[in-house]
Amino acid sequence: MQQQQLQNQQTSANGSETVQQNGTDRTLDTEAARSETQNGVADGDPPPTLTVVQEEMVRLIGQHLTGLGFKKSAELLMSESGCRLDHPAAARFRQCVMDGEWSKAEAALNELRNMLDNPSNQTEMRFLLLEQKYLELLENGQAMEALTCLRSQLTPLQHNMERVHQLSSLMFMSNPEELRVAAGWAGIGNESRQALMDKLQHFLPPAIMLPPHRLETLLLQAVENQRGQCSYHNTGSDTQVLGSGGSLLTDHSCPLQAFPCTMVQCLTDHCDEVWIARFSPDGSKLATGSKDATVIIWDVDPETLTVTRRFTLDGHNFGVVYLAWSPDSTKLIVCLQEEAAELTVWNAEHGDQICKVSNSPDDSLTCAAWHKDSRKFVCGGMRGQFYQCGLEGHILDSWEGVRVQCLAVQNDGKTVLASDTHHRIRGYHFDEVQDHNIIQEDHGIMSFTLDSTGRYALLNVANQGVHLWDLNNRTLVRKFRGLTQGHYTIHSCFGGDNQDFIASGSEETNLYRWIHQYEAYATTVILCTCIGNVSLARSSFPPVFLGCYSNDKNVGIW
Numbered sequence: 223m224q225q226q227q228l229q230n231q232q233t234s235a236n237g238s239e240t241v242q243q244n245g246t247d248r249t250l251d252t253e254a255a256r257s258e259t260q261n262g263v264a265d266g267d268p269p270p271t272l273t274v275v276q277e278e279m280v281r282l283i284g285q286h287l288t289g290l291g292f293k294k295s296a297e298l299l300m301s302e303s304g305c306r307l308d309h310p311a312a313a314r315f316r317q318c319v320m321d322g323e324w325s326k327a328e329a330a331l332n333e334l335r336n337m338l339d340n341p342s343n344q345t346e347m348r349f350l351l352l353e354q355k356y357l358e359l360l361e362n363g364q365a366m367e368a369l370t371c372l373r374s375q376l377t378p379l380q381h382n383m384e385r386v387h388q389l390s391s392l393m394f395m396s397n398p399e400e401l402r403v404a405a406g407w408a409g410i411g412n413e414s415r416q417a418l419m420d421k422l423q424h425f426l427p428p429a430i431m432l433p434p435h436r437l438e439t440l441l442l443q444a445v446e447n448q449r450g451q452c453s454y455h456n457t458g459s460d461t462q463v464l465g466s467g468g469s470l471l472t473d474h475s476c477p478l479q480a481f482p483c484t485m486v487q488c489l490t491d492h493c494d495e496v497w498i499a500r501f502s503p504d505g506s507k508l509a510t511g512s513k514d515a516t517v518i519i520w521d522v523d524p525e526t527l528t529v530t531r532r533f534t535l536d537g538h539n540f541g542v543v544y545l546a547w548s549p550d551s552t553k554l555i556v557c558l559q560e561e562a563a564e565l566t567v568w569n570a571e572h573g574d575q576i577c578k579v580s581n582s583p584d585d586s587l588t589c590a591a592w593h594k595d596s597r598k599f600v601c602g603g604m605r606g607q608f609y610q611c612g613l614e615g616h617i618l619d620s621w622e623g624v625r626v627q628c629l630a631v632q633n634d635g636k637t638v639l640a641s642d643t644h645h646r647i648r649g650y651h652f653d654e655v656q657d658h659n660i661i662q663e664d665h666g667i668m669s670f671t672l673d674s675t676g677r678y679a680l681l682n683v684a685n686q687g688v689h690l691w692d693l694n695n696r697t698l699v700r701k702f703r704g705l706t707q708g709h710y711t712i713h714s715c716f717g718g719d720n721q722d723f724i725a726s727g728s729e730e731t732n733l734y735r736w737i738h739q740y741e742a743y744a745t746t747v748i749l750c751t752c753i754g755n756v757s758l759a760r761s762s763f764p765p766v767f768l769g770c771y772s773n774d775k776n777v778g779i780w
Contacts, residue, residue, distance in 0.1 A: 227382065232234060235313065241369045242479065255373070257584035263434075272303065272304075272305070277303075277305050280303045280305045280697050281307055281432060282432065282437040282440075283299065283437065283646060284299050284300055284305070284307045285298040285432050285436060286438070288307070288381070289435070297551065304500070307432070308431045308432065309337065309430045309435065310336075311333040311334050311337070311430075312431040313329060313333060314330045315327060315328075315334060316419060316431070318330050319415055319418060319419050320415050320419065320420070320660065321412075322415065324352070324354075324355040327351055328348065328351060331347055331351065331549060333753055334430070336428065336518035337426070338425060338426065338427075339427055340425075343629060344383065345379055345381050346349055346380065346425065346667065347422055349376065349379055349381045349382060350374050350418060350421055350422060350517045351418075351422075352371060352379075352570040352683075353376070353385070353389065354377075354414065354418050354676075355371055355571060356372055356376060357389075357392070357401070357405055357407055357414075358410050358422070359371060360392060360393070360395070360401055361401055361402075361409060361611070362400045362410070363489040365393065368708060369393065369772055370448070372386070372390060374564075375705065377649070381394070385686055390444065391404075392405055403744050405442050405515060421434075421435040423734050428448060434450065443468060445474055446452070447535065448474040448475075449474055449515060452475060452476050457589060458629070473527070482727055483780065485770075485779065485780040486527065486528075486777070486779055486780065487529055487778075488776050489510065489520070489529060489531075489776060489777040489778075489779065490776050492502055492510065492512040492516065492518065492775050492776075492777075493514040493516075494745060494775060495510050495513040495541075495773040495774075495775060496511070496545055496773075496775060496776065497511055497512060497542060497543055498509070498510070498542060498545050498703075499542060499545075499696050499777055500547055501522070502545070502570070503547055503549055503551050504551040505522060505524075505732065505742055506521070506522055506551065507519055507532070507570060508520040508522055508529055509547070509554055509570070511541075511542025511543070511544070511545050511556065512541065512775075513541035514541070515538040515539065515541055515542065515558075516524045516534050516536045516538070516542070517535040517538075517542055517545065517554070517556055517568075518531060518532075518533075518534050518535075519531075519532045519533055519535065519537075519573070527661075529779055533573045534697060535566075535568050535573060537575075538556065538558055539558070539560065540558040540595065541559050542557070543558060543588055544556075544557035544590065544592055545557070546589075546590050546592060548592045548596040548599075549592055549595075550596045551570070552570055553567060553568065553570055553592075553596060554568045554570040555590040555592070555599060555601070556568060557587055557588050557589055557590055557601070558587075558588070559588070560588055560603065560604060561584050561586075562583065562586070562587070563580055563581075563584065563586070564579060564580035564585070564587065565578070565579050565587045566578050567599075567613065567615070576613055577613060577614055577615030579601060579611050579615050579617070580615075581609070581617055584691050585603070585605065585607045586603035586604055586685045587601045587602065587607060587609075588602075588603040588626075589627070589628050589629045590602075590629060591629040592631065593635060594631065594633070594635045595635070598611065598612055598613075598618065598654075601629070602624065602626030602640065604625050604626070604627065604631060605625070605700075606622070607620075607626075607672055608620060608621040608622075609621075609648075610638075612725070616618055617653075619652040621650060621657075624640060625643040625648075626640050626641070626666075627640075627641040627642060627643065627666075627668070627669070628640070628641045628667065628670050629641075630670065630672050630679075632649070632672070633675070633676035634676075635652070636653060637651060638650040638651075638652065639670075639693075640674075641667040641669075641723055643666070644668075645662065645663045645666055645743050646659060646660075646661055646662045647660050647661040647667065647670065647681075648660060660693060660696055661679070661691050661693075661696065663681065663686075664686075664688070665686050666683065666684040667681050667682070667683045667684075668711045668712060669681075669682045669711055669712065670682070670683045670685055671714065671716070672693075673716045674734045675694070676692050677691060677692060678691065678692060678693065678699070678716075679691045679693055679717060680714050680715070680724060682711070682713065682726065686701070687701060687704040688701070688704055688714050688724065688726050689701050689702075690724070692726050702726070705727070705729075707725055709729070710729055712725075712726060712727050712728065712729070713726075714726035
């Protein structure tokens with residue numbers, strides 16, 4: 223998508239033969255261009271001596287010009303520089319492919335055999351050529367010729383036979399549209415042939431034929447590197463990634479305003495310390511829980527970017543320590559202090575109680591997490607209860623003796639992650655009654671959260687700061703320091719459209735924010751509170767909200 227955007231930006235002003243340079247209109251004239259002196263070299267003079275890197279740059283520019291349709295300009299550049307865009311045999315091969323001359327393309331491929339890094343790749347390349355030939359014959363209605371190609375050319379290669387079987391089933395497609403959909407193919411024409419050429423180029427050494435879109439690839443890598451070093455990057459827009467305003471002419475740099483560094487609203491409706499806040503997955507609602515035993519549901523207005531009170535969920539006997547939204551944003555689990563023996567599931571749309579989970583007066587259910595179907599959930603606590611429950615409030619399964627600190631459900635829909643008193647996170651499969659160790663820390667894991675992919679986990683570790691773990695590789699990726707965390711439970715979060723930054727509260731009144739790739743925190747915002755905890759709005763509209771809640775009874779919206 224980024225490559226396509228680059229091409230669109232560069233071709234948007236090329237609809238005529240007149241271009242502007244430094245405010246002056248100049249008409250392109252190929253013949254005149256050949257006769258005038260360029261770069262100090264008159265026509266007929268030998269080309270300048272180029273270094274290897276300079277020659278490669280010229281080739282990349284020539285490839286890019288050709289891709290934009292400026293073939294004569296590219297030819298003139300190659301002629302004047304004395305460079306060669308591709309090896310002559312590779313150029314013939316490309317031309318045959320783009321013209322759909324498959325017999326000539328096979329002959330040209332044979333010429334290239336000794337130039338391949340791995341000669342065995344010739345079989346794969348020939349297979350791709352014949353696959354395109356076969357599909358084009360089918361679309362043209364030449365069924366017998368296509369069958370001959372399948373039986374006499376593709377099958378004898380004994381390569382990728384699974385794909386051969388798929389191709390044979392396409393013989394029964396009733397029309398070209400059905401064929402294109404079933405084959406995952408663009409149809410006869412430059413688009414599918416260029417896609418084929420892009421695949422074939424990967425098998426050829428760069429000295430013989432340049433990799434496809436190489437200049438765009440290098441530019442996008444440079445932009446991505448600039449983006450990774452941008453302290454305030456907070457957008458998924460390709461246009462805003464390129465330069466400061468969608469341009470390659472300046473380095474990429476987001477303004478401070480791109481990151482939520484200003485508190486835009488302060489919610490003061492709770493009567494006691496606010497212990498937890500969670501935005502709904504769709505970003506339309508915010509739930510805040512307090513020591514005053516109430517939960518307030520707030521509406522988030524995407525137009526005015528303000529939060530307004532919707533209703534209050536009360537009737538709890540203890541302070542609210544944890545909230546868990548269902549994936550469909552319609553239900554909310556409310557967990558209470560350790561002294562409580564129950565949790566409550568509420569309808570977050572209307573404020574009705576759906577069910578309570580209460581198995582024993584000795585239970586403690588202080589954390590919970592939903593399965594992806596929003597029909598089942600898991601809950602647990604520090605007294606050794608660990609249950610899987612349904613919306614009727616019934617306990618469906620249980621795991622004995624696990625003292626649970628925090629819970630999450632992986633994206634596979636069946637692995638439950640639980641941090642426990644042994645400083646670890648383990649994976650549990652209730653259906654298969656299996657568990658396995660994933661993370662082992664040296665200090666207590668106070669809380670953790672997953673990114674949207676489920677690959678990375680962000681841990682708040684007692685007296686150690688914030689740790690980022692790769693769950694797939696089970697490795698510690700990075701440690702983020704600076705915050706103070708000891709007695710209180712701090713909740714951190716991933717932030718930004720691409721989850722490029724990490725935010726966390728701290729016991730010494732600061733809100734910290736780090737860039738994902740770097741340990742050093744980029745911005746520190748001082749809050750007028752005693753504890754700063756952070757929750758993130760995963761909304762579909764900008765800007766991304768941060769909700770900071772603390773023991774001063776207030777919730778700050780950033």
